[in-house]
Amino acid sequence: MLDLFGPSDEARIGEIARQAANSSAAGADSERRFRDLLQALPAAIYTTDAEGRITFFNQACIDFAGRTPKIGEMWCVTWKLYLPDGTPLPHDKCPMAIALKQNRPVRDAEAVAERPDGSRICFVPYPTPLRDEDGRLVGAVNMLVDITARKQAEERMMLLTAEVDHRSNNLLAVIQAMLRLTKADSAEAFQATFQGRLSALANVQRLFSASRWTGASLKTIVEEELRPYASGDRERVGIEGDDISLPATLAQSIAVAIHELATNAAKYGSLSTPSGRLNIRWEADPATSLVLRWSESGGPEVTEPTRKGFGVGAVDGVIRTLRGRITRQWRPEGLVCELSFPGVAA
CATH class of the missing domain: 3.30.565.10 (Histidine kinase-like ATPase, C-terminal domain)
Known part of the structure; x- marks a missing residue:
């Protein structure tokens, strides 16, 4: 799925992960610069600790989820989650939870987020573990990419093809x-x-x-x-x-x-x-x-x-x-x- 957003996205996410892993060692000033960087990005991005508790989210997360998450919430900033076929997806089984529990990045996954007002967004998550200098898991960073417009276009194309x-x-x-x-x-x-x-x-x-x-x-x-x-x-x-x-x-x-x-x-x-x-x-x-x-x-x-x-x-x-x-x-x-x-x- 990364080719939809450019060949450098994987490297970009990795760079964010490396910055996050080094931010605690670099001190409060580096952490502040890192958080300012994430706030400036238009994509929904948040971080968790090694247990899955949310430690940071940017403004784009609020816009994406239709709610303001709370620091300390578990696994995800969204209200409700579903698989693409409409099956409910528990937060403790979401891609971010899998990335932390299995200590590995999760790619090529799609999910549907429901906002408190009932509207839904199709998205691709990019959860990536964060490790310290010794390779120990210290948390994770996730980027949520809205693909609702693309999915709607695909559905319209399928309907049009069948109609033609x-x-x-x-x-x-x-x-x-x-x-x-x-x-x-x-x-x-x-x-x-x-x-x-x-x-x-x-x-x-x-x-x-x-x-x-x-x-x-x-x-x-x-x-x-x-x-x-x-x-x-x-x-x-x-x-x-x-x-x-x-x-x-x-x-x-x-x-x-x-x-x-x-x-x-x-x-x-x-x-x-x-x-x-x-x-x-x-x-x-x-x-x-x-x-x-x-x-x-x-x-x-x-x-x-x-x-x-x-x-x-x-x-x-x-x-x-x-x-x-x-x-x-x-x-x-x-x-x-x-x-x-x-x-x-x-």
């Missing part, structure tokens, strides 16, 4: 389904159709990346899918609804559904003519379900199709996957489609 792995598998499954179900009369038509669906999924992944995988904005998903049809005419496409952060599976499904609805509208519905209009709005009810309504008007007269194409099948498929519901009304003035999902929490 899960979402990658989910995304590949979606792509495989799209590839299997995409139909076209030519290679060029297949490429164009499949590329559009991939772009919808890519937009969602970009949104998740920008938010550090905390969620994807429903409003941004809708706006980006409909942007090609709304440019130059703000009245052609209307979007209403408070922004909602969506989890990965729901965001991907809605992106595919919006893409397919927009593609169908551009080929056969309201977005296929300059006079056509589209309104999309959504709301979340108190039970956290999401209802999204797609309304077309002003385009060619619409009749219910006699054959279900992949676009319709794709929308139906993603809705069923999320235990959602879909209703369609093939009105002469345009399609009205309502999608409802049981949950929206990211």
